[in-house]
Every structure is written in C-alpha cells, then in structure tokens.
Amino acid sequence: MEFHVLASGSKGNATFVYENGTGILIDCGISRKQLLYRLNEVGFNESDITYVFLTHDHYDHSKNIHIFEDKMIYSARGNIEKMDEEHILEPFQTYHFNQLSVEVLPLSHDATNTVGFVIRGDESLLYMTDTGFVSVKNRELIGNLNYYIIEANHDIEMLMNTRRPLYLKNRILGDEGHLCNEYSARLMCEVIGEDTKEIVLAHLSQEANTKELALKTYYEVFDEKHMSFDRNNIKVASQVDVVSGGKYEH
Numbered sequence: 081m082e083f084h085v086l087a088s089g090s091k092g093n094a095t096f097v098y099e100n101g102t103g104i105l106i107d108c109g110i111s112r113k114q115l116l117y118r119l120n121e122v123g124f125n126e127s128d129i130t131y132v133f134l135t136h137d138h139y140d141h142s143k144n145i146h147i148f149e150d151k152m153i154y155s156a157r158g159n160i161e162k163m164d165e166e167h168i169l170e171p172f173q174t175y176h177f178n179q180l181s182v183e184v185l186p187l188s189h190d191a192t193n194t195v196g197f198v199i200r201g202d203e204s205l206l207y208m209t210d211t212g213f214v215s216v217k218n219r220e221l222i223g224n225l226n227y228y229i230i231e232a233n234h235d236i237e238m239l240m241n242t243r244r245p246l247y248l249k250n251r252i253l254g255d256e257g258h259l260c261n262e263y264s265a266r267l268m269c270e271v272i273g274e275d276t277k278e279i280v281l282a283h284l285s286q287e288a289n290t291k292e293l294a295l296k297t298y299y300e301v302f303d304e305k306h307m308s309f310d311r312n313n314i315k316v317a318s319q320v321d322v323v324s325g326g327k328y329e330h
Contacts, residue, residue: 081203082328083227086110086118088282088317093141093209095229096124098328099201102178103128106197106207107141108148115144118322131177133169134159135187136194136210156184156193169195172217185218187211190256198222203326204275206230209283212255214267224273227325229317232265232281232294233258239288258283261294265301272309278325279309282317291316 086094092109096119103124108115116126132148134155135141145153145160153160154167154175169175171186183198189210196208198221206222208214209231222228239249239260252258259267261281268279281294298314317323 081201081205081226082326083205083229083324084118084122084328085229085280085282085317085323086115087319088209088323089284089286089319090140091319092143093283094118095207096129097199097205098124098128099203100179102180103130104177104180104199105129105132107135108132108144109140109142110144112144112147121322122324122328133182133197135196135207136189136191138191138210141210156186156195158192171195183221185221188213188215188256190251198225203227205326211259212257213263214259219267219271223271224275226275226277227280228268228272228276228278229280229282230264230268231259231283232261232289232298233283234260234285234288235293235297236260236262238293239285242287244287252288258285261289261297262301265298268298269301269305269307276309278313278315280315280317280323280325284316286319
C-alpha cells in the first residue's frame with residue numbers, strides 16, 4: 081500500500097491511496113488541474129483513480145468532487161444530493177472495493193455526516209480528519225494499523241491568540257470542531273502498535289499551527305509516554321506539497 085497526501089488544510093484536501101491496481105481518492109477540495117498535477121508528481125494520472133470517497137460536505141473537501149462520474153463516488157448519507165443508495169456508506173460497516181476493504185468510522189464534526197476510513201489490503205491505513213474528538217468505539221477500531229493520517233489541526237494557545245472571533249475559536253475547540261496537537265499525539269500514543277510504520281499529521285491550520293509546533297508537541301508527548309516510535313516516521317501534510325508514505329516506487 082502507498083499513499084500520497086496531495087493537499088491538506090483549510091484551502092483544500094485530497095489524498096490518494098493505491099494498492100495493486102486500485103486507487104482511492106479521498107476528498108477533492110482542490111482544482112482538477114492541481115489534482116492531476118500532484119498525481120503526476122508521484123507517477124499517477126486520472127485513470128488510476130478507481131473510486132472517490134467524500135468524508136463530508138464542507139467546501140474544502142467537496143469542492144470538485146463532481147468532476148468524477150457518479151458511479152465512482154461514495155460517501156455517507158446526506159453529503160451528496162441524490163446519491164444512489166448503493167453508494168451510501170453507513171457507519172461502522174465494512175465495504176469491499178476490489179481487494180481493499182474499507183471500514184467507515186462516524187466522526188464528530190459540524191457537517192452533515194462526517195466519516196473517516198480504515199482501509200485494509202496488504203497493509204492498513206487510517207484516514208481521520210475533521211473531528212472534535214475520537215470516540216471509545218472508534219479507538220477500538222484503529223489500533224495497531226500500519227499507517228495513520230490523523231488530524232493535528234491547531235495549537236490551543238496559538239488559536240486563542242489569533243484574531244478570529246470567539247465563536248469561531250469555540251467552534252474549533254468544541255466536540256464538533258478539530259483535534260489539537262496534544263489530543264492527536266495522545267490518541268496516537270494510545271492506538272499505535274508494533275505494526276505501525278508511519279504517522280502523517282494532517283489538516284494543520286495556517287493561522288493556528290505550524291509544522292514545527294505540531295512535531296514538537298508530538299515529540300514531547302511521545303517522550304512523556306515513553307514511546308519508542310521513530311521520529312523520522314512522523315510526517316506533516318502540506319497545503320502545497322505532496323507528502324507520501326507507504327511502499328511506493330515512483
């Protein structure tokens with residue numbers, strides 16, 4: 081399995097997961113031109129996209145989802161108007177897409193019906209962003225995976241020092257908002273295991289976080305918890321640069 085976070089952040093999100101001829105695009109919040117350019121950077125093109133998953137209906141994830149044929153698109157109920165019933169993904173259900181299985185995780189976010197995914201094939205991957213907290217049930221389902229793409233949206237102090245209105249700060253901090261760096265790091269300490277190879281921190285706020293601060297928080301929490309995970313295998317997704325992981329040769 082290989083994965084490529086093509087874009088991550090409030091200006092647009094898209095991630096491509098590929099294994100043995102099956103390509104899954106998660107979200108399309110960037111332009112078609114940017115999508116194809118970034119896919120090409122890592123050796124793929126539009127024909128390599130077999131299925132398209134939409135996590136939720138916020139614009140930075142869904143903006144260009146309809147450049148794809150309806151028969152390719154899957155999402156939770158209500159995220160796309162007039163979606164065929166067989167393309168609706170129900171929470172806590174597992175679906176099969178060629179040789180890959182996909183388990184749907186309901187998340188807590190102020191959108192219509194936000195979901196994350198555990199994708200399993202030869203290896204396993206979690207994709208989870210845009211959630212205010214992670215439930216006990218979800219924690220039980222994401223243990224000891226090979227790869228994690230997990231939200232680390234903000235540093236709380238940095239967020240509170242922005243010029244954003246208080247209602248927006250409270251929204252981000254709330255149970256239907258976003259995960260902060262420390263919550264994300266402590267979650268990973270709880271769920272990663274001996275099979276875990278890489279962690280990618282995703283959906284960083286441009287105003288309320290930095291790559292350096294997110295990594296610093298992770299290192300501090302991992303040290304506190306005496307985690308022996310290799311720091312070189314903790315990466316940070318970008319709004320402008322592709323961040324890749326897994327077994328890829330492109």
